[in-house]
Amino acid sequence: SYVLTQPPSVSVAPGQTARITCGGNNIGSKSVHWYQQKPGQAPVLVVYDDSDRPSGIPERFSGSNSGNTATLTISRVEAGDEADYYCQVWDSSSDSVVFGGGTKLTVL
Amino acid sequence: QVQLQESGPGLVKPSQTLSLTCTVSGGSISSGSYYWSWIRQPAGKGLEWIGRIYTSGSTNYNPSLKSRVTISVDTSKNQFSLKLSSVTAADTAVYYCARVRSIAVAQPFDYWGQGTLVTVSS
Numbered sequence: 001s002y003v004l005t006q007p008p009s010v011s012v013a014p015g016q017t018a019r020i021t022c023g024g025n026n027i028g029s030k031s032v033h034w035y036q037q038k039p040g041q042a043p044v045l046v047v048y049d050d051s052d053r054p055s056g057i058p059e060r061f062s063g064s065n066s067g068n069t070a071t072l073t074i075s076r077v078e079a080g081d082e083a084d085y086y087c088q089v090w091d092s093s094s095d096s097v098v099f100g101g102g103t104k105l106t107v108l
Numbered sequence: 109q110v111q112l113q114e115s116g117p118g119l120v121k122p123s124q125t126l127s128l129t130c131t132v133s134g135g136s137i138s139s140g141s142y143y144w145s146w147i148r149q150p151a152g153k154g155l156e157w158i159g160r161i162y163t164s165g166s167t168n169y170n171p172s173l174k175s176r177v178t179i180s181v182d183t184s185k186n187q188f189s190l191k192l193s194s195v196t197a198a199d200t201a202v203y204y205c206a207r208v209r210s211i212a213v214a215q216p217f218d219y220w221g222q223g224t225l226v227t228v229s230s
Contacts, residue, residue, distance in 0.1 A: 030214065033217075042220035042222055042223055044220075048209070048215075048216040048218075086154065088217075089214065090213060092214075095168045096168060096169070096171060097145070097160075099154060099155040099156065100154070101154045102154040
């Protein structure tokens with residue numbers, strides 16, 4: 001089955017740029033979606049189809065996807081961005097959804 | 109605004125069947141424009157997709173859970189349901205229902221329920 005690999009944690013100072021990676025075999029050929037999950041809350045979609053933002057999501061959130069790595073970039077990080085972030089793809093070989101293991105973003 | 113709400117027992121005994129229902133409001137589940145999914149999350153761990161259903165009743169399941177999972181839809185009640193059989197403590201988790209944005213391939217989950225905690229214990 002398809003595997004998505006995320007770093008367990010990323011730390012960044014306020015105002016800096018956070019980059020969260022999601023690795024997978026030829027992930028560049030897939031559409032990658034990203035979710036933000038704060039403690040005790042349901043996940044929220046922040047980026048879909050590699051780099052598109054749902055309405056209401058700040059432009060500070062952006063995404064890219066190429067080769068074996070997709071990246072969620074959060075510019076001008078704020079304290080309120082502290083959360084767990086998950087990448088997600090559709091695995092057509094098994095007709096199933098796959099999530100990455102999640103990355104905890106800490107704002108120093 | 110679409111809203112999803114999970115309901116069902118919060119405590120299930122080992123070897124029994126976990127049953128949850130997701131009630132959709134603010135839109136018709138039978139519009140034919142979406143898939144409807146179940147996702148779970150054990151405490152302190154990541155998200156695990158359980159499966160999805162289309163209005164027609166067509167389903168896809170996580171291969172690792174497929175033998176124990178049944179997802180069904182009741183369009184008259186605007187609900188879809190999850191049954192997970194032969195549960196063990198490893199099935200203890202927060203269970204979410206969610207809407208897939210469209211029926212096109214590889215779509216994201218755009219609306220989620222608040223989640224419901226199900227504990228498997230005797």
